[in-house]
């Protein structure tokens with residue numbers, strides 16, 4: 001899959017650990033092109049040919065029945081939704097017009113994929129992350145989405161667990177460190 005972002009050229013995604021992962025790592029060693037596998041570290045690590053290495057393991061989470069809900073109001077913040085086509089963005093804005101939280105959802109048939117959920121450090125634990133998630137869930141439901149999925153950080157996992165999301169599988173990322181690329185000394189760290 002082509003990504004074309006500064007820290008990631010593309011990515012390979014596998015639904016489980018198996019021979020295709022082993023064959024791929026034996027035949028290619030491109031940095032900035034991670035392999036992502038819905039499997040645990042212990043299942044993926046033995047399949048990796050050097051210089052491939054495990055970069056991180058994050059939880060993949062799902063919400064099998066998305067539902068519309070009231071988005072609570074937080075004093076001093078407004079919530080905005082923008083976007084066209086199948087990608088929608090929600091953000092929380094202060095009354096001085098600073099964007100202090102946000103996230104996006106991509107709609108693929110009846111599945112909504114939530115991504116890049118964040119709250120500025122100075123505004124955390126004020127329910128803004130919850131509000132962004134509920135806002136995105138509402139627009140996804142309005143657009144016909146039934147199920148939700150995402151890959152979470154540790155903090156994200158705690159947030160999503162309070163909103164009815166459950167861990168579905170570990171999601172392991174393997175990379176080729178940049179140090180193995182000619183002319184480079186920087187180690188790659190691709191996005192989730």
Ligand SMILES: CC(C)(COP(=O)(O)OP(=O)(O)OC[C@H]1O[C@@H](n2cnc3c(N)ncnc32)[C@H](O)[C@@H]1OP(=O)(O)O)[C@@H](O)C(=O)NCCC(=O)NCCS
Pocket residue numbers: 101116117118119120123124125126127128129130131151152153154155156157158159160162
């Ligand atoms: C994860 C993140 C978006 C949470 O945003 P937030 O606005 O602080 O979240 P909320 O205030 O809505 O949190 C609601 C509840 O979720 C849980 N929660 C949220 N962040 C948590 C954390 N860091 N640790 C433990 N629980 C957490 C708590 O139960 C919290 O309720 P409480 O404050 O009454 O205890 C924010 O910490 C963040 O931007 N982190 C860095 C980027 C990131 O990891 N994004 C997630 C990508 S998957």
